[in-house]
Amino acid sequence: MPAVRGDGMRGLAVFISDIRNCKSKEAEIKRINKELANIRSKFKGDKTLDGYQKKKYVCKLLFIFLLGHDIDFGHMEAVNLLSSNKYSEKQIGYLFISVLVNTNSDLIYLIIQNIKNDLQSRNPIHVNLALQCIANIGSKDMAEAFGTEIPKLLVSGDTMDVVKQSAALCFLRLFRTCPEIIPGEEWTSRIIHLLNDQHMGVVTAATSLIDALVKKNPDEYKGCVNLAVSRLSRIVTASYTDLQDYTYYFVPAPWLSVKLLRLLQNYSPPAADEPGVRGRLSECLETILNKAQEPPKSKKVQHSNAKNAVLFEAISLIIHNDSEANLLVRACNQLGQFLSNRETNLRYLALESMCHLATSEFSHEAVKKHEDVVILSMKMEKDVSVRQQAVDLLYAMCDKSNAEEIVQEMLAYLETADYSIREEMVLKVAILAEKYATDFTWYVDVILNLIRIAGDYVSEEVWYRVIQIVINREEVQGYAAKTVFEALQAPACHENMVKVGGYILGEFGNLIAGDQRSSPQVQFQLLHSKYHLCSPMTRALLLSTYVKFVNLFPEIQTQIQDVFRQHSNLRSADAELQQRASEYLQLSILASSDVLATVLEEMPAFPERESSILAVLKKKKPGRVPDNEIRTSKSPHPPNSSGTNNHNDSNNTSATNADLLGLSTPPSSGNTTSGGLLDVLGDLYNRNNSTPSNQQNNAKKFIFKNNGVLFENELIQIGVKSEFRQNLGRIGLFYGNKTQSPLHSLSLELLWENSTKLNVLMKPVEPLLEAGAQVQQMLTAECLDDFADSPGMAVSFVYNNVPQKISMKLPLTLNKFFEPTEMNGESFFARWKNLGGDQQRAQKIFKSSSPMDLAAARTKLLGFGMQLLDGIDPNPDNFVCAGIIHTRLQQVGCLLRLEPNKQAQMFRLTVRSSKETVSQEVCDLLSDQF
Known part of the structure; x- marks a missing residue:
């Protein structure tokens, strides 16, 4: 405790010594209980306690609390200490309040009044204590109470520098808690000009605050760019003696330099009409790069750490601006020197930064010069994270000139690669092989090698991809059949190879059947x-291959029929195998050769559609994969067709779900062929989701699901597919024309005024929707704060010269931004108890709208977005759930309990959350659905 020695609180020192000397937990608890009883009696019975004694007892309570024991008294005495003029007493009072007082406490308004008194004090030490307390608590009440007071302190000419510094950091804390307190325009210029302050501590704190304000409102604070460049220029060109108090191991103000460089990354580079600012910034960056080349002024690690921190942030700004070719190349060369550095962290950071440089047209060639070193890093590095970064960089630097070499090196390393990065490497090799394939026989070889080397890590998207490319390119079909036939002859053949082989031989086995070594009989026996x-x-896929063989090779029809008749197929426990065997057997027996040729004809070319492999890779490593766009290609999986043309329809759902929306690579928004709605959405729109042709708006159903038909009438069908991650969401709307006439003047209007809580952006669509065609529209949503209503949309078009207008709600509700949270019973009920205040809970008792079905209730809760916690509630009929709602600036924990009363056909729904509005909104949203 800070005041023990200086104030000579002997009683506190003795108590701490007694606790440390306890031999057991029981002895410690006994001593603490004795002390608590003594303190309680002093507070209740002794009306003559002076400030020193109150401070001593409050310190003891603090110490007991820090040992892990609950403290339920002493708060008023701590508040009384705030009125003291003695620093040590006021300090202990603020410390106790910052640590122990709940923001919902009845004392909070009394505390706020004491803080206001200290903020108006002429004693800067008292003002600083008050600011530190506000920042430590950082509640919404504090933000509302002091949101206008602190900016005044911050920009006042009478405020001491040390107080300005604390005020800037305090306001930053409150702004992060409550963004609504953002100061008005009259404060903007004065806050920005803090960057010109003479005191470096004030500038450092102000830079952090301005950086946060810029992210909220960049246009309003754009004036900070000139001042930030000017301040950075003065620091970079200063010697360590000029800023002696803020020089760290011969590096002038490294932390402020880093903050200024980060602040500048919020804006595009200075425009050409600002040559002075642009030139000064370039000069600063060049100076930082030059200093990196100078011999170190100290051999201590702190010097190199500070120097490199500024250097890497400068390189990040160079990459962000992406406008100065000379700077980009110099940055690449500087990073290249770090690739051989002894420090693992430096090598990692160098590889990470070079990944971004590789995506710039100015520095891509410079990055390629380090290819050999990067390949060596991938193979020889001891740290797996550095090897991972080397793989990322190879992927980023790959182009037509080095694709074959890089793919070959990655394939060679794949055999010994860490298990944690194999799946990602497989995806990257597949993407590079397709993107830079000039000869698709090479692509086929690469994918088959991938399956041979790392079969367990080859996702379905990869082998779907090779099938689709083979089917769409006649020139490679014979080679693919021959190559896969040879691969299947290996003694140990991975199941993914069997899938590829079965599919390709079923389609193109006739192209190699002329060779005795790959005759129809041999192909069939091999498979x-x-x-x-x-x-x-x-096995289901292979049965489809066998029935294809019946059409391709009638001479082995009898053998294939014997396989269909086998007891293990006709009587299989797997319904799919049983159905295929019986249907294929009857088809081969009863159908004529002409019917067989029609039903079992070769698969048609897949329709053009965006690749999903790149999106899968980005989902696995968001933010770490450069936007290495893959060419638009065919569908990555067999279409959802019925009958025998579908080799693997039992697996279509997983294939479709592999890339619901391509969150990282937006799908094209052009028109598709007729019948396109079901084609795009696959069997997600199954019979259970279908709607009659009369008008229907199904928005309420989407509280518990993300995909389906949102609206349908006799003219138009509107489908939706959506995906959400934390506070972000992406929604695909599919407008399908059900008529035989085009729909003209298609117009879409977003009906939403509450953009401060939910920000929705939508892309425009073409105004003409052809007969039987479909168009896709993408919407993005960001949850800024909790919200109660859902956005609406108005769809207008003209059909046969008659204007039509449809109004509907979008499937964007608060529960879409839930993250499920696992909790055990003890944690749940402890948290449930802590959230017991009237301001933290909402409850509704309502009658079931239909005969009570607990299984249906469970299904709804599973789709609501929270984690359903089984076996926690003592009543097995009750449901309890836990989740966290993500908004841009905060995460709000939420607990739910649904208690059904079967006899009364009633539900009692209780929702508890740290935020009152969330509790009420979740309660209202869910109760309407039962």
Whole structure:
């Protein structure tokens, strides 16, 4: 405790010594209980306690609390200490309040009044104590009470520098808690000009505050750019003696330099009509790069750390601006020197920064010069995270000139690569092989090698991809059949290879059947030798291949029919295998050769559609994969067709879900062919989701699901597919024309005024929707704060010269931004108890709208977004859930309890949250659905 020695609180020192000398937990608890009883009696019975004694007892309570024991008294005595004029007493009072007082406490208004008194004090020490307390508590009440007071302190000419510094950091804390307190325009210029302050501590604190304000309102604070560049220029060109008090191991003001460089990354580079600012910034960056080349002024690690911190932030700004070719190349060369540095962290950071440089047209060639060193890093580095970064950089620097070499090196390393990065490497190799393939026989070889080397890590998207490319390119079909036939002859053949082989030979086995070594009989026996070693899903695919063989090779029809008749197929426990075997058997027996040729004809070319492999990779490593766009290509999986043309329809759902919206690579928004709505959405729009042709708006159903038909009438069908991650969401709306005439003047208007809580942006669509066609529109949503209503949309168009208008609600509700949270019973009920205040809970008792079905209630709660916690509530019929709502600036924990009363056909729903509005909004949203 800070005041023990200086104030000579002997009783506190003795108490701490007694606790430390306790031999057991029981002895410690006994001593603490004795002390608590003594303090309680002193507070209740002794009316003559002076400030020193109150301070001593409050210190003891603080110490007991820090040991992990609950303290339920002493708060008023701590508040009384705030009125003292003695620094040590006021300090202990503020410390106790900052640590122990709940923001919902009845004393909070009394505390606020004491803080206001100290803020108006002429004693800067008292003002600083008050500011530190406000920042430590940082509640919404504090923000509302002092949101206008602190900016006055911050810009006042009478305020001491040390108080300005604390005021800037305090206001930053409150702004992060409550962004609504952002100061008005009259404060903007005065806050920005703090960057010109003479005191470096004030400038450092103000830079952090301005950086946060800029992210909220960049246009209003754009004037900070000139001042930030000017201040940075003065620091960079200063010697360590000029800023002696703020020089760290011969580096002038490194922390302020880093903050200024980060602040400048919020804006695009200075415009050409500002040559002075642009030139001064370039000069600063060049000076930082020059200083990095100078011999170190100290051998201590602190010097190199500070110097490199500024250097890497400067390089980040160079990459962000992406406008000065000379600076980009120099930055690349500087980073290249770090690739051989002894420090692991430096090598990691160098590789990470070079990944971004590789995406710039100015520095891509400079990055490629370090290819050999990067390949060596991938193979030889001891730290797996550095090896991961080396793989990322190889992926980023790859182009037509070095694609084959990089892919070959990555394939070679894949055999010994860490298990944690194999799946990501497989995706990257597949993407590079397709993007830079000039000869698709090479692409086929690469993918088959991938399956051979790392079969367990080859996702379905990859082998779907090679099938689709082979089907769409006649020139590679014979080579693919021959290559996959040879690959299947390996003694140990991965199941993914069997899938690829089964599909390709079923389609193009006739192209190699002329060779005795790959005759129809040999092909069939080779595939069937793998049959009993495969999963039911792969067996189903092979059965489809066999029935294709019936059409391609009538001479082996009898053998194939015998396989269909086998007891293990016709009587299989797997319904899919059983159905395929029986149907294919009857088809091969009853159908004529012409019917067989029609039903079992070769798969048609897949329609043009965006690749999903790149999106899958970005989802696995968001923010770490450069936007290495892959060419628009065919559908990555077999279409959802019925009958025998679908080799793997048992697995179509997983294939469709692999990239619901391409969150990282937006799908094209052009028109598709007729019947496109079901084609785009796949079997997500199954019979259970279908709607009659009369007008229907199904917005309420989407509280519990993300995909389906949102609206339908006799003219238009509107489908939706959405995906949410933390506070961000992406929604795809599909407008399908059900008529035989085009829809003209298609116009979409967002009906939403509460953009301060939910920010929704939507892309425009073409005004003409052809007959039977479909157009896709993408919307993005960001949850800024909790909200109660859902945005609306007005859809207008003209059909046969008659204007039509549809109004509907979008499937954007608060629960979409839930993150499920696992909790055990003890944690749940402890948290439930802590959130017991009237301001933290909401409750509704309501009658079930239909006969009570607990299974249906469970299904709804599973789709609501929270984590359903089984086996926690003592009553097995009750449901309890936990989740966290993500907004831009905060995360709000939320607990839910649904208690059904079967006899009365009633539900009692209780929601508890740290934020009152969230509790009420979640309660209202869910109760309407039962």
